[in-house]
Every structure is written in structure tokens, then in C-alpha cells.
Amino acid sequence: MFRDDTNQILKGLKQSPLRQFDQEVGQIPGIVKLTLGEPNFSTPAHIKMAAISAIAANESHYTPIAGLPELREAAANYYNQKFNLNYTAENTLVTVGATEGVSASFQALLQPGDSVIVPTPIYPLYLPLIKLQHATPILVDTSADDFVLTPERLQTVLDQHRQDHVKAIVLNAPSNPTGIAYTRSEMQALAAILKQEQLWVLSDEIYAELTYGQKHTSMGELLPEQTIVINGLSKSHAMTGWRLGFAFAPKDLMAEMLKAHQYMVTMPTTFVQYAAIEAMKHGQNDCAPMVKIYQRRRDYVREHLQQLGFEVARPNGAFYVFAKIPASFKGDSWEFARQLAYDQKVAVIAGAAFGPGGERYIRISYAASDEALAQACRGIAKLMQHTQQQPLTEAL
Ligand SMILES: Cc1ncc(COP(=O)(O)O)c(C=O)c1O
Structure with missing residues (x-):
């Protein structure tokens, strides 16, 4: 070189x-x-048709940085209805897949010297992004607790790291790689500690619609003031290659995330955003x-x-x-x-x-x-x- x-x-x-x-x-x-x-x-046919129509209609220009207003509103409604959330368009950022939402979140949250709790085993996306912000991941092996982060364990880890400026925690439930979906009471027990400890929560809920025999509980419902919820169309609508995700956050933090997002990607592809409007308005059962x-x-x-x-x-x-x-x-x-x-x-x-x-x-x-x-x-x-x-x- x-x-x-x-x-x-x-x-x-x-x-x-x-x-x-x-x-x-x-x-x-x-x-x-x-x-x-x-x-x-x-990808469901009605979504593909919406993309084709948007291309034919010359939807080939920049959209607002945060995404099309109609899409932000439709996405907030979609996830509010499914997971008992209370977001508006202003809490909603349209991202290039869930991945960009995670990246924008860490850029907005972290400063050099911060630490972030990361229960493992976990999808290997978060650690590099945390390190790129000059922050330190604190890995918490959950295998002895059947891959669930228990409130007791979380409390112990927090007590052990009082000097380490722990600012946030990453949660990913349902989980990649374990396939574990936390129960409502497991989520509530964690939420109680996270509220008391005033930690930001990056809650990657990209698999929220894929649960078997139980309904997903979102950290965005339990701790809306301190949570960033990451979601998107990749898994729920079989749209991995379309690169369309969402981040939901309190408005003040969203303003910071918006800057990170702008300087990374400007916005997701315009005709994909139109397809996403179709998914959010008519694809609830897809x-x-x-x-x-x-x-x-x-x-x-x-x-x-x-x-x-x-x-x-x-x-x-x-x-x-x-x-x-x-x-x-x-x-x-x-x-x-x-x-x-x-x-x-x-x-x-x-x-x-x-x-x-x-x-x-x-x-x-x-x-x-x-x-x-x-x-x-x-x-x-x-x-x-x-x-x-x-x-x-x-x-x-
Ligand atoms: C937990 C988790 N988060 C994020 C992603 C990436 O999602 P996207 O393709 O929407 O960026 C994946 C993909 O496998 C994942 O498993």
C-alpha cells in the first residue's frame, strides 16, 4: 500500500x-x-409490482433524508399495531437495511471510552461497529443460562463494570444465532434493571415477526425513552437484497441518528421506499x-x-x-x-x-x-x- x-x-x-x-x-x-x-x-408479488410502478413513474429522485414521509408514517403504524408501540413518523428513520440502522445508532450514541454490554453468542455485526466508535464491547456469555441474559447476570455484570462507563446494551431477540425469543416476563425483568441503570438499549428486532407459539415483546414498548428499535423488511417480507430497514428512537436521539445516516448513505433507494410503502400498508399478513x-x-x-x-x-x-x-x-x-x-x-x-x-x-x-x-x-x-x-x- x-x-x-x-x-x-x-x-x-x-x-x-x-x-x-x-x-x-x-x-x-x-x-x-x-x-x-x-x-x-x-418477495411478495404486490411489493414487487409497487417497485415496478415506481420505476415506471420515474420515482428516481432524492427523497427527504429520513425517508418518504408516507413511508415513515406507514412504518410507525405497522409496527405500532403489531407490537403495541407508540411511535410517530418523527420517531422513524428509513435505513439501508437493519445494518445501517445499527451503524447510525452506534455513531449517534457512542464516544471514545464508552462500553457496551453485548450478550453472546450474537450476530457478528455489533462488535466491529462498536469498536469503530472507539468504544469497548463487554461480552457476556449466556450459554450457562440457556442463552438468555437473566436480570441477575445483567446486574452482576453492571456491578463489575462500574468504572467502565457502560452506556448501552445490545439486545437481539428473537436471536441470531440461537433462535431464542425472550418471553414477555424475561423482557420485563431486564427492562426493570435497564431503566434503573439508565442504559440505552439497542434492540435489534429484525426477527420480531418470526416467533413460534408466542408473541414478540418489544423493548420499544417497555422502555420507549431509552430504546432504539431496529427492524426492517429483510426477514419478514423476504427482502434481504432490497436493503430496506427502519430505526425507531426518541425524537432527540433521532435528530443525531439522522446526521449519521445522512453522511453515510443520504437515504435508501427511492423506488425501494415506494415498494416499502406497499409492504407497510398492505403487507401486514405477508x-x-x-x-x-x-x-x-x-x-x-x-x-x-x-x-x-x-x-x-x-x-x-x-x-x-x-x-x-x-x-x-x-x-x-x-x-x-x-x-x-x-x-x-x-x-x-x-x-x-x-x-x-x-x-x-x-x-x-x-x-x-x-x-x-x-x-x-x-x-x-x-x-x-x-x-x-x-x-x-x-x-x-
Ligand atoms: C440479528 C440481525 N440483525 C441484522 C441483520 C441484517 O439485516 P439487514 O439485511 O436488513 O441489514 C441480520 C441478518 O442476518 C441479523 O440476523
């Missing part, structure tokens, strides 16, 4: 291990990929048929894995099963994932990619076809059969 004094924090960050592995094993011919959080459904199918697939994967000796975390949300590799497999989760990919042509993500607590686990995305899931279960069964036979062969 011409000079070597580029951003040292960025230099110290690695590419997402998740995407790296996905790309690596993508080269294996005939591989079945259950790696990325990518719905295998198509996710329901997907949820039914996901639930059936989840049951299928969970049962098969349990029969093979995997312990499965309570999978009542999102579209992931987080499964503990049986002790008969001696390697770590990356070795398991590599063997499964190269020997059985099935790709899953090693739990270690999601931080402390995930080392003995694999994450399987069941946002995939029935055939792919059946093939994956057969591959895992074969790998387990092979590992169980190993000691016998060695003994002979």
Missing part, C-alpha cells in the same frame, strides 16, 4: 467469519448451504404463511438433531437452530463445520463465529427448502455415524 497509516481499528477487524466460510464452502460442487440468514421465499412453513421446518430439523444426540437451544424464534455438538465429536465447531462441508457437502456455521458460549455449537438456518433440510440431516447423521465408529476402529 502507498502508505500504511490507514484506520488502525479497521485494520484490526476481520471480515465476517460467517461470510468468509459461506464463500469458501460455496466453491464445493453440489453443497447444500444452510449458512446465511436468507429466506428462500420470493409473513404469516412463511411462519407456518418455518415452524414445520424447525420441528423437522430439531427432531432429527435431537435423535442424533444434539442438544438444541429453545428455538422459538427467527429461523435458526443452535445445536450442541455431541461429545463423541472431538474437534471444535469449526472442525465440525469443515468436515460436514467437505465430507458430506452440507454447510452450516460454527457456533464459535458468534462469540463466547458458541464454541461447541453449530447454527443451522432452516430458511431453506425441505429437500435441502432433509439432505442436511442425512449429512449430519453420516458424519456422526462416522465419528461414533472412530474409537472402535482405533481400538482395533
Whole structure:
């Protein structure tokens, strides 16, 4: 490189291990990929038509920085109705996917020297973004509590870090990678402490519509004055590639986030915003048929894995099963994932990619076809059969 004094924090960050592995094993011919959080459904037709109409109508100009007023209002109404929230258009920012909303939030909230509590295992988006603000993540391994951050644990961690200027916490429920959706009482118990401790909450609720047998409780309902709710169309409307998300926050903080957003992206693509208006006004039920199918697939994967000796975390949300590799497999989760990919042509993500607590686990995305899931279960069964036979062969 011409000079070597580029951003040292960025230099110290690695590419997402998740995407790296996905790309690596993508080269294996005939591989079945259950790696990325990518719905295998198509975007609902009425939303696609709205985008096509917007293009035909030459909706090709800049919109206001915060997004189209009609979209901000429709989004606030949509999520208010679904999750008992009380937001207006003024609390609403239209973002380039949930990812940009998370980034704008940290830019608005954090200063050098701040710390942020991050329960793990967790989706590997937040840590690099926290570090880029010269802030420090405090990782809290939740594996001993079945991957739920308990109020007792939160209180202990806060007491241990009184000197560290803890400013915020990241919550992601339903969770990627564990598939755990917090119950209302679990959320309330955390909210009580967070209120008392006056912490900001970055609540990534991108999987809020994907719950099985329970309804999502939003931190935006329980702690509206100190929460940023992140949501979007990627998962609920099978629109990952459209890059359309939302952030909801108290008005004063929103004014700060708006600046971060402006200097990063200006705004999301105009015709995508028109498609999003359609989703928010007429797509309230788009996710329901997907949820039914996901639930059936989840049951299928969970049962098969349990029969093979995997312990499965309570999978009542999102579209992931987080499964503990049986002790008969001696390697770590990356070795398991590599063997499964190269020997059985099935790709899953090693739990270690999601931080402390995930080392003995694999994450399987069941946002995939029935055939792919059946093939994956057969591959895992074969790998387990092979590992169980190993000691016998060695003994002979
Ligand atoms: C927890 C979580 N947050 C955010 C994202 C990214 O969402 P988007 O594609 O809308 O940026 C994902 C994607 O997998 C996710 O799992």
C-alpha cells in the first residue's frame, strides 16, 4: 500500500467469519448451504409490482433524508399495531437495511471510552461497529443460562463494570444465532434493571415477526425513552437484497441518528421506499404463511438433531437452530463445520463465529427448502455415524 497509516481499528477487524466460510464452502460442487440468514421465499408479488410502478413513474429522485414521509408514517403504524408501540413518523428513520440502522445508532450514541454490554453468542455485526466508535464491547456469555441474559447476570455484570462507563446494551431477540425469543416476563425483568441503570438499549428486532407459539415483546414498548428499535423488511417480507430497514428512537436521539445516516448513505433507494410503502400498508399478513412453513421446518430439523444426540437451544424464534455438538465429536465447531462441508457437502456455521458460549455449537438456518433440510440431516447423521465408529476402529 502507498502508505500504511490507514484506520488502525479497521485494520484490526476481520471480515465476517460467517461470510468468509459461506464463500469458501460455496466453491464445493453440489453443497447444500444452510449458512446465511436468507429466506428462500420470493418477495411478495404486490411489493414487487409497487417497485415496478415506481420505476415506471420515474420515482428516481432524492427523497427527504429520513425517508418518504408516507413511508415513515406507514412504518410507525405497522409496527405500532403489531407490537403495541407508540411511535410517530418523527420517531422513524428509513435505513439501508437493519445494518445501517445499527451503524447510525452506534455513531449517534457512542464516544471514545464508552462500553457496551453485548450478550453472546450474537450476530457478528455489533462488535466491529462498536469498536469503530472507539468504544469497548463487554461480552457476556449466556450459554450457562440457556442463552438468555437473566436480570441477575445483567446486574452482576453492571456491578463489575462500574468504572467502565457502560452506556448501552445490545439486545437481539428473537436471536441470531440461537433462535431464542425472550418471553414477555424475561423482557420485563431486564427492562426493570435497564431503566434503573439508565442504559440505552439497542434492540435489534429484525426477527420480531418470526416467533413460534408466542408473541414478540418489544423493548420499544417497555422502555420507549431509552430504546432504539431496529427492524426492517429483510426477514419478514423476504427482502434481504432490497436493503430496506427502519430505526425507531426518541425524537432527540433521532435528530443525531439522522446526521449519521445522512453522511453515510443520504437515504435508501427511492423506488425501494415506494415498494416499502406497499409492504407497510398492505403487507401486514405477508409473513404469516412463511411462519407456518418455518415452524414445520424447525420441528423437522430439531427432531432429527435431537435423535442424533444434539442438544438444541429453545428455538422459538427467527429461523435458526443452535445445536450442541455431541461429545463423541472431538474437534471444535469449526472442525465440525469443515468436515460436514467437505465430507458430506452440507454447510452450516460454527457456533464459535458468534462469540463466547458458541464454541461447541453449530447454527443451522432452516430458511431453506425441505429437500435441502432433509439432505442436511442425512449429512449430519453420516458424519456422526462416522465419528461414533472412530474409537472402535482405533481400538482395533
Ligand atoms: C440479528 C440481525 N440483525 C441484522 C441483520 C441484517 O439485516 P439487514 O439485511 O436488513 O441489514 C441480520 C441478518 O442476518 C441479523 O440476523
